[in-house]
């Protein structure tokens with residue numbers, strides 16, 4: 001009995017230095033994409049009620065913020081716009097002087113090395129809050145895609161480095177690729193929200209982006225949370241149409257999907273730790289029900305372990321500060 005048990009997996013866990021040496025997954029600042037919300041006006045910095053630490057910012061404030069983000073070593077941001085006017089066809093989305101276009105020009109001046117990704121959808125810009133043009137209560141697919149192409153080109157013209165369509169219309173990646181190429185933006189990559197579920201975890205985002213639909217929901221274009229094989233078909237379609245990178249959204253409750261998508265396609269893959277995931281960790285942290293920093297790192301490490309090369313997270317700045325403390 002003296003030599004029992006032969007295998008002692010704990011041997012590698014006693015010494016913290018050794019634990020660091022054999023760690024399989026490490027977060028780095030290069031994994032992070034920081035989502036930002038831009039609003040009309042000047043000197044506006046308004047905290048989102050359901051997302052402590054997340055702010056809506058006007059163009060001038062966001063440009064300053066981006067300098068700080070660049071200095072912290074966060075490589076990329078993704079921009080969401082709240083326009084000063086909304087209409088049936090979301091014209092604010094492809095207005096050369098729209099909110100995103102103005103923000104892009106200001107950010108590109110203020111933070112030259114920061115990669116700026118723009119979210120492409122119509123829901124923030126339509127008076128009804130839906131992701132496309134409506135006929136009655138139905139979202140018209142192909143008519144919407146035409147506008148998404150216009151929006152993408154307009155973003156690229158204003159300086160966007162990467163275009164990220166989040167609308168989940170069929171055929172939009174191919175159409176956007178063609179539209180960008182025809183305008184000479186052959187080098188602008190597309191990060192497709194390829195696998196996006198209709199999710200209750202988006203709740204706080206709709207406060208931040210003021211994009212809640214006036215009626216109905218998004219289940220006619222976003223995926224059913226019960227489906228996994230369908231996620232592979234969605235990813236495959238976008239890759240065939242020319243997506244350079246793909247995304248799974250939300251992240252935390254869909255780690256199995258992330259894993260399957262990464263295993264099957266081996267594409268550069270992003271995962272979005274969405275507003276509800278952030279809000280739950282924050283709220284529990286504020287109440288001292290959990291150790292917020294620890295759960296933040298654990299949740300993001302799990303997302304990376306499941307296959308994400310890039311993580312969109314509202315914790316990006318906190319993570320970088322944490323990593324600096326560790327080194």
Ligand SMILES: [Zn+2]
Pocket residue numbers: 121122123124130131166167
């Ligand atoms: Zn949308």
